[in-house]
Amino acid sequence: MLPFKTLIETDKSLKLPVYQQISNRLIGLIQEGLLKPGSFLPGSRVLAEHLALHRKTVIAAYDELISQDWLEAVPRKGVMVAANLPVIRPRTYRKTVTPYGEEAAFAFHRIPTLPVPTPPPATGTMLVLNDGFPDARLAPLNEWVRECRSVIENPRYHKLLMYGKAMGSEALREAMVKYLTDTRGLSISADHIMITRGAQMAIYLAAAMIIRKDDYVIVGSPNYFYADLCFEQLGARLLYVPVDEEGIDVDAVEKLCSSKKIKMLYLITHHHHPTTVTLSAARRMKLLAIIRKYNLPVIEDDYDYDFHYSSAPILPLASADHGGNVIYIGSFTKSLGLSIRIGFMIAPASFIRGSASLRGLMDLRGDNLSEQALANLLADGTIDRHLKKSNKIYKERRDLLCYLLQTRLGDAVQFTIPAGGMAVWVRFSQKISLVKLAEKARARGLRIASGEQYHYGAASQNGLRLGFASLNNKELTEAVKILEKLVREELKA
Numbered sequence: 001m002l003p004f005k006t007l008i009e010t011d012k013s014l015k016l017p018v019y020q021q022i023s024n025r026l027i028g029l030i031q032e033g034l035l036k037p038g039s040f041l042p043g044s045r046v047l048a049e050h051l052a053l054h055r056k057t058v059i060a061a062y063d064e065l066i067s068q069d070w071l072e073a074v075p076r077k078g079v080m081v082a083a084n085l086p087v088i089r090p091r092t093y094r095k096t097v098t099p100y101g102e103e104a105a106f107a108f109h110r111i112p113t114l115p116v117p118t119p120p121p122a123t124g125t126m127l128v129l130n131d132g133f134p135d136a137r138l139a140p141l142n143e144w145v146r147e148c149r150s151v152i153e154n155p156r157y158h159k160l161l162m163y164g165k166a167m168g169s170e171a172l173r174e175a176m177v178k179y180l181t182d183t184r185g186l187s188i189s190a191d192h193i194m195i196t197r198g199a200q201m202a203i204y205l206a207a208a209m210i211i212r213k214d215d216y217v218i219v220g221s222p223n224y225f226y227a228d229l230c231f232e233q234l235g236a237r238l239l240y241v242p243v244d245e246e247g248i249d250v251d252a253v254e255k256l257c258s259s260k261k262i263k264m265l266y267l268i269t270h271h272h273h274p275t276t277v278t279l280s281a282a283r284r285m286k287l288l289a290i291i292r293k294y295n296l297p298v299i300e301d302d303y304d305y306d307f308h309y310s311s312a313p314i315l316p317l318a319s320a321d322h323g324g325n326v327i328y329i330g331s332f333t334k335s336l337g338l339s340i341r342i343g344f345m346i347a348p349a350s351f352i353r354g355s356a357s358l359r360g361l362m363d364l365r366g367d368n369l370s371e372q373a374l375a376n377l378l379a380d381g382t383i384d385r386h387l388k389k390s391n392k393i394y395k396e397r398r399d400l401l402c403y404l405l406q407t408r409l410g411d412a413v414q415f416t417i418p419a420g421g422m423a424v425w426v427r428f429s430q431k432i433s434l435v436k437l438a439e440k441a442r443a444r445g446l447r448i449a450s451g452e453q454y455h456y457g458a459a460s461q462n463g464l465r466l467g468f469a470s471l472n473n474k475e476l477t478e479a480v481k482i483l484e485k486l487v488r489e490e491l492k493a
């Protein structure tokens with residue numbers, strides 16, 4: 001008989017019931033080849049004595065394994081290891097569980113760790129001038145919880161918790177037809193809408209539907225680095241086109257289109273990331289003509305269109321005559337909270353169906369509960385009220401941050417007041433090292449980015465996005481005070 005006393009260890013302090021600890025270990029012994037198919041196990045009384053346990057515990061373990069077909073009860077003989085299991089040669093008497101460590105035994109695609117623009121604060125009291133995040137304190141979270149609860153409590157909605165489409169909830173897609181027509185002038189039906197987990201998923205899916213290895217993709221210089229990383233991951237060769245105070249240089253786009261087969265153009269029409277510029281009306285007109293002339297597929301990332309302060313935002317390319325070439329992407333993450341992941345993609349119906357099938361391969365269906373809750377909040381006007389309220393507050397915060405930067409930091413920084421969005425693109429004097437500045441700021445209780453990700457694939461402008469939306473007036477004033485001291489120290493050094 002095997003030395004079961006040493007081979008089977010049990011621990012009553014564990015959450016896992018003892019009988020399951022025994023059955024798991026017996027499975028291990030079978031898999032290790034120490035218990036062979038057809039061999040008999042000790043009687044339950046004997047094993048219970050060996051293990052100093054109650055006999056009922058051993059019987060429960062045997063019953064469990066019989067029900068899972070690892071063991072068979074043989075009348076009048078006892079319990080044996082199922083005869084039809086494959087025979088395995090034992091390697092050792094020791095436990096042979098491979099602990100998970102750092103490296104895999106097989107080759108796999110190495111995806112670089114994604115940079116985080118401004119890591120979360122180390123302590124709760126730390127101030128953060130982040131990449132341009134909303135203020136979670138203003139989000140309509142009570143209303144959100146109310147709607148989520150109503151979905152859970154109302155039997156009418158229960159089927160939503162079971163079934164759903166990769167394209168997203170029908171109720172939300174219907175509600176969005178009105179929302180997008182009213183706010184962006186889009187001419188669409190629900191067939192042209194796919195709900196995604198944030199704008200980021202939409203960017204990835206749309207690009208994956210279009211790009212193949214070595215395809216040329218035009219992006220801005222600088223550009224939203226997560227988009228660049230995503231296109232490169234799909235095998236694209238990126239062609240960078242300058243972004244200036246009017247947005248992406250459309251003449252440079254045309255030049256590339258006339259000399260190479262361009263597979264896709266990615267652009268951010270409002271509050272470009274990182275520079276915050278909005279594509280001018282003149283360039284939009286020119287670009288639309290280029291898109292039609294070259295049949296150029298475009299991802300128009302309009303991730304924070306809803307937050308525009310200076311005037312009404314210019315309508316997206318997607319609402320103009322683009323000849324069916326524009327995939328329009330937006331998001332609610334800035335309205336509800338960055339971790340309530342609801343975004344959307346607008347495209348021709350066949351493209352939406354294909355994208356939904358692709359999404360289905362990694363995420364079978366959308367988050368029906370959240371999507372129904374959002375549909376209800378769109379219908380009862382909560383989102384609209386929230387946008388009006390937060391736009392007013394964010395505008396004041398933008399103005400305050402710009403005023404403070406101008407009066408406190410003076411010539412050490414250069415920036416243009418952004419027409420919308422949640423951050424100011426601030427270029428620092430070349431004498432200031434942003435990596436050092438970020439390090440020193442951290443020690444003084446302020447988190448800022450160190451800037452490297454803002455010039456991924458582009459020349460550095462020694463710039464930082466300083467998010468104003470998530471800090472109130474007092475916090476903004478405090479944050480700039482810290483920044484001012486550090487900048488002065490750096491300039492003196």
Ligand SMILES: Cc1ncc(COP(=O)(O)O)c(C=O)c1O
Nearest residue numbers: 198199200224273303331333343
């Ligand atoms: C330009 C741009 N596009 C897309 C996204 C992704 O947004 P979401 O949180 O909706 O995925 C971001 C994130 O802030 C962004 O800056």
